[in-house]
Amino acid sequence: MSPNIAKKQRFIGKTAIITGAGSGIGRAAAIQMAREGANVALFDLVNERTSVLEQKLNKLRKDCALAIDVDTSDAERMEEAVRRTIEHFGSLDIVFANAGINGVVGPIEELSLSDWEHTINVNLTGTFLTLKYTIPHLKAKGKGSIIITSSINGNTRFTSFGWSPYSTTKAGQVAFAKMAALELAKFKIRVNVICPGAISTNIDESTEFNEDVEEIVIPIEFPEGAQPLADGPGKPENVADLVSFLASDDSIHITGAQIVIDGAESLLS
Numbered sequence: 001m002s003p004n005i006a007k008k009q010r011f012i013g014k015t016a017i018i019t020g021a022g023s024g025i026g027r028a029a030a031i032q033m034a035r036e037g038a039n040v041a042l043f044d045l046v047n048e049r050t051s052v053l054e055q056k057l058n059k060l061r062k063d064c065a066l067a068i069d070v071d072t073s074d075a076e077r078m079e080e081a082v083r084r085t086i087e088h089f090g091s092l093d094i095v096f097a098n099a100g101i102n103g104v105v106g107p108i109e110e111l112s113l114s115d116w117e118h119t120i121n122v123n124l125t126g127t128f129l130t131l132k133y134t135i136p137h138l139k140a141k142g143k144g145s146i147i148i149t150s151s152i153n154g155n156t157r158f159t160s161f162g163w164s165p166y167s168t169t170k171a172g173q174v175a176f177a178k179m180a181a182l183e184l185a186k187f188k189i190r191v192n193v194i195c196p197g198a199i200s201t202n203i204d205e206s207t208e209f210n211e212d213v214e215e216i217v218i219p220i221e222f223p224e225g226a227q228p229l230a231d232g233p234g235k236p237e238n239v240a241d242l243v244s245f246l247a248s249d250d251s252i253h254i255t256g257a258q259i260v261i262d263g264a265e266s267l268l269s
């Protein structure tokens with residue numbers, strides 16, 4: 001985080017829900033927003049991670065963080081998690097729909113229906129449910145910012161062979177974000193979607209490779225290096241800077257935007 005951003009304190013008196021807050025991009029965004037004054041509700045499936053983060057942030061600023069153990073693809077648990085957030089913090093200003101998995105990677109005919117549905121449920125239905133249950137509270141506030149984490153995969157990059165469920169969810173999130181941006185503009189709720197390239201996080205833990213995936217790979221000769229700007233994967237904090245910008249009034253006239261953050265990686269592939 002740049003010192004200038006830290007000094008801004010853009011989120012005093014604001015509350016953010018961050019899904020997938022226990023690790024990687026969500027964790028970095030939660031830390032940055034809390035440092036800038038936000039109350040943060042940390043939604044994640046892996047509760048040990050978010051409870052440690054909750055303690056760390058509450059030491060930084062008393063009672064600014066609330067960890068909630070929730071599967072974003074489970075409608076009842078999501079509704080309850082949003083209800084608890086409002087009960088605890090009083091209102092809602094920012095929603096970062098970020099939780100996601102890589103899921104099963106393999107040839108289409110080798111994927112089971114449940115492989116397909118699992119990735120769709122977590123990445124796409126989870127995003128829908130996150131917005132469905134939070135929008136009424138943003139409307140009640142008369143203003144809000146929603147940020148959705150998609151990917152370059154499925155949008156600017158189609159060479160991750162075997163990643164058809166993942167890429168489909170990431171393309172779907174972009175369409176969903178743009179539809180939501182138009183639907184919610186009259187309520188002064190902005191919706192933007194970010195498309196990261198490779199970022200150093202724990203996302204590989206959520207990947208399951210089918211052994212036949214090698215059979216569908218088409219060889220590609222890349223130029224040397226993968227991320228021209230950074231000469232390697234980006235950091236979660238780089239993405240958190242963008243998320244905080246989109247969450248704040250610094251981006252007051254930006255909605256429906258699809259922003260690639262990949263160090264020019266997708267221009268090569």
Ligand code: NAD
Pocket residue numbers: 019020021022023024025026043044045046049070071072073098099100101102122126149150151152195196197198199200201202203204206
């Ligand atoms: P990560 O694995 O480090 O963090 C993701 C978090 O989401 C984890 O803490 C995990 O427990 C949580 N999560 C997963 N399924 C969940 C569910 N059903 N309910 C609640 N929480 C759940 O990964 P990350 O890289 O920080 O991923 C965040 C987002 O960024 C994902 O949507 C991912 O697709 C996207 N993304 C990541 C990269 C990358 O290279 N890391 C690139 C493009 C897009």
